[in-house]
Amino acid sequence: MTMRNTTTQIAIVGMGCTKFGDHWDKSADDLLIEAVTSAVDSSKGLTLDDVDAFWLGTTVSGISGLVLSRPLKLKNKPVTRVENMCATGSDALRNACYAVASGACDVAMAVGVEKLKDSNMQGLVVPGAPTDGTTADMTAPAMFSLLVPAYMAKYGVSRDEIRHVMSHIASKNHGNGALNPRAHFQRAVSVDTITQAPKIAGDLNVFDCSGISDGSAAAIICRAEDAHKYTDSPLYIRALALSAGSDTGASDPNYDYTTFPEVAACAENAYAQAGVKDPSTEISMAEVHDCFTPTELVLMEDLGFSQRGEGWKDVLAGKFDLGGQLPVNPDGGLKSFGHPIGASGLRMMFEMWLQFRGEAGDRQVKNPKLGLTHNLGGQPGGVVSFVSIVGNEPR
Amino acid sequence: MTQLGITSWATYLPRYRLDRGAVSKAFSMNSGKGSRTVASFDEDASTMAVEAARRTSGTPVDTVMFSTTHPPLLDKGSAATIAAVLDLPSQITAVDLGGSARSTIGCLKAAFALATPTMLLASDMRFGRPGSDDEINGSDGAAAFTFGADPLVSLVAMESVSSPVMDRWRSEGDAGSQVWDDRWTADQQVPLMLAVVERVVKTAGIAATDIASVVVSASSSKVAAQVLGKLGGGNEANVEPFGYYGAADVGIKLARVLSRASANQHILVVSGADGADAMVLRTSATFSTAAGSVDDGSGGLAVSVIDYLAWRGLVHREPPRRPDPEIPAAPAVSRSDDWKFAFTGTQCGACGARHLPPQRICMSCGTLDKMEPVLMQHERGEVRTYTIDRIAFSPSPPVVVAVIDFESGGRFRCQLADVNPDEVQVGLKVEMVYRLISVAQSGIRNYFWKARPLQSLSKGE
Secondary structure (H helix, E strand, C coil), X not given: CCCCCCCCCEEEEEEEECCCECCCCCCHHHHHHHHHHHHHHHCCCCCHHHXXXXXXXXXXXXXXCHHHHHHHCCCCCCEEEECECECHHHHHHHHHHHHHHXXXXXXXXXXXXXXXXXXXXXXXXXXXXXXXXXXXXXXXXXXXXXXXXXXXXXXXXXXXXXXHHHHHHHHHHHHHXXXXXXCCCCCCCCHHHHHHCCEEECCEEHHHECCCCEEEEEEEEEEHHHHHHHCCCCEEEEEEEEEECCCCCCCCCCCCCCCCHHHHHHHHHHHHHHCCCCHHHXXXXXXXXXXXXXXXXXXXXXXXXXCCCCXXXXXXXXXXXXXXXXXXXXXXXXXXXXXCHHHHHHXXXXXXXXXXXXXXXXHCCCCCCCEEEEEEEEECCEEEEEEEEEECCCC | CCCCEEXXXXXXXXXXXXXXXXXXXXXXXXXXXXXXXXXXCCCCHHHHHHXXXXXXXXXXXXXXXXXXXXXXXXXXXXXXXXXXXXXXXXXXXXXXXXXXXXXXXXXXXXXXXXXCCEEEEEEECCCCCCCCHXXXXXXXXXXXXXXXCCXXXXXXXXXXXXXXXXXXXXXXCCCCCEECCHHHHHHHHHHHHHHHHHHHHHHHCCCHHHEEEEEEEECCHHHHHHHHHHCXXXXXXXXXXXXXXXHHHHHHHHHHHHXXXXXXXXXXXXXXXXEEEEEEEEECCCCCHHHEECCCCCCCEECCHHHHHHHCCCCCCCCCCCCCCCCECHHHHHHCHHHHHHCEEEEECCCCCEECCCCCECCCCCCECCEEEEECCCCCEEXXXXXXXXXXXXXXXXXXXXXXXXXXXXXXXXXXCCCCXXXXXXXXXXXXXXXXXXXXXXXXXXXXXXXXXXXXXXXXX
């Protein structure tokens, strides 16, 4: 397989992100306009007219590029809707980067949006194609809770220990979110409170689950050589990788439900592109797809931040806390920032944008060298996984 | 032409039990003692018939008859679906017979008369308005018989009388049946049943004392008790521990008698429904109880009155704010019918990897279109990981979903049936059962396979 870095280097020169939350008073159009306008405003001397092409990520908030061109009143610009489950926002960014790298356009925009709170439904509802009705219907927390008994059995971790690990992750992300004025839930929650909440699926309780939110985020992309025309502090893309699994975990006895093989493959590819040999020391901070607390635990191992079977100990040792060796989800993550599906991947990148510009306030990570964003869609056994590596210097 | 007869028999009783004391308490009435069997929320007459049929010897048949008073669907039959689930050849006659408990007697008469081998499935659910006689004294269950050459049980004689006695009635759409005053019913029914017994003994050319066992079936326990008393009953096989099984009653009771019978015995079967029927059966010289598998009903799980009412649709819970269950698309089902009905996966001809559901390209070696079918419904497996989903919609939350690795190879993720969530753990041994997955608002019933903690199917083996 050949999957290499872009031959032309890419930079992000403008970003915007709405507060995530229950936006009863805002439509998807309002959220898009707010994110796009603030992205344009964050760059210097750039107007919407300068953007040559658009990639819009949304899973359930509309179909086609018209979802973006209609509210923005774009006139015959190329606009493509992207959908790749919960990795939608990241894939919109990836496609925009490739368009600029190809030379087909000079400036591109990736936008993500989701309006989930108008549905009168609990949880996420994603329409699917008709089937023969033989696949077990599961809620998202149930799917990801399958990781817990498998991880406990494989590594000899007790139910109390795994509960403490999950509570630590949730408490960390709630604590980080409390420092973030854009987060959906801006309240610290103690490990004890989390541990004592009633279960909803397997060992997961409500504090183990990401929030379901409305929100939007946007990024403006150009060639690295042009970046300083639009900003004094560009964010450089050092690697972009995406893997889609063959979705066989639920029928392959070789899959053990303690890992996302797609994530490990995707991370390996990204590290090769960026020349990273030891991610646990070379990556300064990471935004990862903490849809549920056991997901974040397993990701620490799949991304190479922890040895196999050791992730739970690293979590408890505080390695991934805001003041730890490798802060994970300094913005609060999906857990407390919220999860408007199409926007989440770009929200992760927005935290990198703030952190590398020194604009992250109370949650600022000191002197970051390389940042990583990880975004996935699907369920254990079959996911699409995205990894990017970014920094404030070009390759 | 040699006469065909019974070659194997089996019964299935659902795992749940409703305690009559709990019913008494809930409705401030006297409902008697003991408990009745209750089909789980994901069972119906069709799935219970499948369970009973899977416990028979599996000899080839060319006719399947399905008898019930509670057909899961109207206008479309269930027998053809049951035959597909049992992986029987499609070139068979699969027919539904129903309307009354007497349908099963009609099936027995026909199966004994046919010149070709037959499978008879009698399955029923008994329920009615809360506190009704059918709720308290009914029970759910199924019986299966195969008929063929070299029978272990033959028909010696049969006599009937048909009568338009209106002892009970139910219109389409009614939750349950209503009954006439059972003292009147007894006065009408008992003499009819005794009269056919007298006739059939004469036709059979035997003396009453030649009869080794008696099976009495009647919806009214008063009628059954009076007939048994007159026939000098006290036969312990007729002391039914759970209740009256409707169209399955005569089958379940006959199977129980057969499993205690010996060679060269006469068995009297008498049924009171729409008149009365009596049969004299005879066990062969080579008769063996090994041909039967009778569910003794042990190991029941208690169901609360409120859950029982919700399962039967007599109490409506507030549904979650979630979309209606997915319906199986008819064309998609027909494209994968071996999988959908018989749980037939595929195995790669190049490397042996098993695929559930079937795939064209092997997930292990990438070979295209070298798959061979592999029937997985009899395979045992164990739980690799699991979850208890407390927010998924179910008529009986929580939903337990497990990843099952089969001992012979292959993996499938599905719901667990008949399970106490507290008993689930990694390594739990399971077997596959055919159940209801969901019933959509449109009325479409989605059936498929679930896993159940290893238990009753193994009893018959």
